[in-house]
Amino acid sequence: KQEVTQIPAALSVPEGENLVLNCSFTDSAIYNLQWFRQDPGKGLTSLLLIQSSQREQTSGRLNASLDKSSGRSTLYIAASQPGDSATYLCAVRIESNYQLIWGAGTKLIIKP
Amino acid sequence: EAQVTQNPRYLITVTGKKLTVTCSQNMNHEYMSWYRQDPGLGLRQIYYSMNVEVTDKGDVPEGYKVSRKEKRNFPLILESPSPNQTSLYFCASSLLSVGGNEQFFGPGTRLTVL
Numbered sequence: 011k012q013e014v015t016q017i018p019a020a021l022s023v024p025e026g027e028n029l030v031l032n033c034s035f036t037d038s039a040i041y042n043l044q045w046f047r048q049d050p051g052k053g054l055t056s057l058l059l060i061q062s063s064q065r066e067q068t069s070g071r072l073n074a075s076l077d078k079s080s081g082r083s084t085l086y087i088a089a090s091q092p093g094d095s096a097t098y099l100c101a102v103r104i105e106s107n108y109q110l111i112w113g114a115g116t117k118l119i120i121k122p
Numbered sequence: 123e124a125q126v127t128q129n130p131r132y133l134i135t136v137t138g139k140k141l142t143v144t145c146s147q148n149m150n151h152e153y154m155s156w157y158r159q160d161p162g163l164g165l166r167q168i169y170y171s172m173n174v175e176v177t178d179k180g181d182v183p184e185g186y187k188v189s190r191k192e193k194r195n196f197p198l199i200l201e202s203p204s205p206n207q208t209s210l211y212f213c214a215s216s217l218l219s220v221g222g223n224e225q226f227f228g229p230g231t232r233l234t235v236l
Contacts (some may be wrong), residue, residue, distance in 0.1 A: 044225060053212065054227040099165070101225070108153065108172065108218065109180065110225060112165040 012037045012104050016113035024121050025092055031085040031116045033100035038078050041103040045074050045085050048097045048115070057098075058085070090120045124149045128213050128228035135203055136236050143198045143231050145213030151226075152218040154196040155180065156188065158209040159230075165212070171196055172218055203235040 013036045023029055033043070045057040058067045058074040060083070066075040073086040087094060097115045104111055126147045135141055147154065155170035157180075167180030171190040185207055187199040196215075200207060211231045217223040 042223075046227075051232075053229040056224055056226065059224045101165075103225075107178070109167060109170065110155075110214075114162075114164040 012040075012102065012111045014100060014102055014111050014113040016098075016100060016116050018116060019114065020117040020119075022119040022121060023090060025090060027090050028086065028088050029090055029118075031087070031098050031118070033083040033085070033113055035081045035083075035102050035111070037104065038081055039105045040078065041105055041108070043074075043076055043083050043100060043102045044110075045072075045083075046099045046101065048099060050097075054099065087118075092120045092122050094118060095120045124226070126213055126215055126226050126228040128211075128231050130231060131229060132232050134234045134236065137204055138202050141200050141203060141233075143200075143211060143213075143233070145196045145198065145228060146194050147196075147213075147215040147226070148194065149215065149217075149226065150193065151215035152193070153223075154190065154213065154215045156186070156196070156198045157212045157214065158182065158207075159212065160209050168198070168211075203233075205235045207233065208235050209233060 015034045017032045042061045044059045046054040048054050060067050060076040071088040076083045097117045099115045101110045101112045129144045152173050156168040157165045159165050166182045169188040171177045213228040214225050216225045
């Protein structure tokens with residue numbers, strides 16, 4: 011059964027730092043991996059989608075990588091800002107039934 | 123504007139009183155699903171649908187029903203809500219293709235069952 015783990019569970023860093031969030035999954039039979047952002051009490055915003063055949067995707071200050079064979083993805087945030095404070099979730103879409111399997115998230119706090 | 127809408131956004135009800143949370147998408151997506159989000163448990167899938175009249179159980183279907191009579195709508199029905207169904211609920215949709223597609227989410231429905 012696919013399991014998705016996100017480490018760390020929480021992270022607090024000063025503004026301006028570059029940081030990396032980690033996501034690992036146990037079964038490489040995935041269609042894609044997607045990173046989301048969730049603000050407190052709000053919905054989920056899709057940040058980046060990486061297809062299983064891709065190695066990375068970039069959007070602005072965000073870069074996500076995927077190493078399917080080792081079951082790992084990282085979300086790199088450059089020059090962090092207080093507005094980046096949120097919970098970041100990763101999810102993999104598994105091949106067997108198209109289901110999305112979720113990590114528990116990393117709560118990120120960027121201190122001004 | 124392409125979007126997934128849910129109603130109501132907030133609902134407080136009592137045990138046993140049937141309720142329906144509506145979900146609608148305007149992107150012609152085949153795949154729709156419902157999740158609940160609880161502290162410490164993350165997002166868990168309740169039901170999903172790959173097309174009209176096709177629905178399947180997710181990880182936590184007990185106590186819920188769904189229907190998919192039209193492509194754009196996927197209502198979540200709680201026939202007899204109980205306090206353990208107090209949660210934040212999200213509806214989501216995506217295209218259905220071999221390579222997988224981006225998942226879009228509704229704004230969420232915060233349900234409290236007293």
